[in-house]
Amino acid sequence: MTTLEDQLVADFYDYEALLSDDERKLLLKARTFLRDEVKPLVNENWAAGTFPKELIAKFRESGLAGLPYEGYGEHRAATSHLLTGMLAMEMSRTDASVATFFGVHNGLAMYSIHSGGSQEQRDRWLPEMAAMDKIGAFAMTEPLGGSDVAGGMRTTAKRDGDSWILNGTKRWIGNATFADYVVVWARDVDDDNVKGFVVEKNTPGFSPAKIENKIAFRIVENAEITLTDVRVPEANRLQGIDSFRGVAEILRATRGGVAWQALGVMIGAYELALDYAKERRQFGRPIARFQLVQDLLVKSLGDITASWGLLVQLARLQDAGVFKDEHSSLAKAFVTSRMREVVSRAREIFGGNGIVLDYDVARFFADAEAIYSFEGTREMNTLIVGKAITGQSAFV
Structure with a gap:
């Protein structure tokens, strides 16, 4: 059981308790790093449309890269998909752009080499990428x-x-x-x-x-x-891939990571809205005492909790090596749809302040649109799941 001071307010069913003690320590290490080293850089660079290159050195020192790949990176042993998913969630809870920078490097690029490269290619490129000496x-x-x-x-x-x-x-x-x-x-x-x-x-x-x-x-x-x-x-040339089937294997794995990112965006926006509702006063009382505001918060918490449960089971299927395209596609389609609603409710709770970057929620609201679209649109992922459950292809 996680302690009260460590547990996220959005983790209503204590999903983090499913991690081992060592995994939990690593997640908390990442949470502290993101809060202290990354968050202070976010809004200024988001407004300017710039990537803070100093983040690369900070990530290098954090030792977070290379985690899923046994034999590479600081930890040298493969980690569970539940931990890597929660780490992606944690990064997006801070900022979706930074999570994407890391996910492209540590996920799409490194996984392509790890799954599609020869042993010589893995040994040539992955150690320096795991150390973030190369991006x-x-x-x-x-x-x-x-x-x-x-x-x-x-x-x-x-x-x-x-x-x-x-x-x-x-x-x-x-x-x-x-x-x-x-x-x-x-x-x-x-x-x-x-x-x-x-x-x-x-x-x-x-x-x-x-x-x-x-x-x-x-x-x-x-x-x-x-x-x-x-x-x-x-x-x-990646020696292990000679057709799009190999690319599809990569996208199947990384699509689940995008769903975890969407969960992180939901949690980040919900936490902001909850804190704001407790502090913002109207008609002589905190708006958290208004029934309509509580309704928005509870709906959002329900969406977060349901999405988290779906992703926990997806991680278990991945760890067991039995997950399929339709599993990651359902996660991507469902969680990103719920994300869109949660960030909209969060922005609504902020009222006019919800469109100002100073309050952070506007950033989550805008970034959610990108996550909703990439790694397969909702419509494309729906058709993948639809084919799986009906046996009929509706692709044209």
């Missing part, structure tokens, strides 16, 4: 290819002796403006299969341009990448 990115989405990128990928790869030549454009690629290693997915023009390539920083023909004027995830440096005759050695 990773993951480039799949394209300007004209989002939900249909599996069959409509336009970026091409052409074998040329011991090298590959990549051409095309990628968009919405987090970390790409400063990443050392970018996992680029391209369609082999000879066999029409999707393959993965680790493109190193400053490779000729590789040109990332930061996307400006975003209304969400403003700290994340998303980029549009232009690849013009980018030459990549065969040694940098």
Whole structure:
């Protein structure tokens, strides 16, 4: 049982008690680090649309990277999916942009190499990525290819002796403006299969341009990448992936992580709204004493509690190695939908102050829209689950 002073007010059913003592200590370490080192940097950089590069050194010192990968990182042993999920939740509870920076590096990029690379490739890249001496990115989405990128990928790869030549454009690629290693997915023009390539920083023909004027995830440096005759050695092609099926395996795992992020956003917004309701006075009393405000808070707590329970079971399925596409898709679709409602209620409780960055809730409200859309829209994830339960495909 967690102690009263440690337990999150949103953890109404004490889900954190499911962690081992060592896992709980690591989660609390992350909570303290995020509160003391990350949160003070958030609003200023969110408003400016800048990524605070000093965060990389802070994360490096925290030892949080590399946790899921046995043999790599400070902890050297694989951790449970429940712990890694709660860590993703904890980061988003502080800020969804920072959680995305970390998730792209520690999840999408590192997991692509860990699951799709040879042992030599894992040993070559993962130790320095786990230490955060090198930062990773993951480039799949394209300007004209989002939900249909599996069959409509336009970026091409052409074998040329011991090298590959990549051409095309990628968009919405987090970390790409400063990443050392970018996992680029391209369609082999000879066999029409999707393959993965680790493109190193400053490779000729590789040109990332930061996307400006975003209304969400403003700290994340998303980029549009232009690849013009980018030459990549065969040694940098992920040796274990020769079709989109391998990419789907990666997305299945990371989609669950996005659902945990959505839970963190819900919790962050709910905590702010609860504190504000206790402090804000109208008609001579705290607004927390108003029935309608309590109704908004209780509905939000119910959504949080239900989502958390769903994700706990998803983590158990992952640890058992039996989870499927439809499991992570249901989590992503359900939890992000609940997130949208929770952040809306939280902003409502703040009234006019809810649109001002100073009160933090506006940031959660805006960032929720990005989480709702990426790693598969609600509609696409719904169709994956729908096919699983009916046996009929409604994809067109």
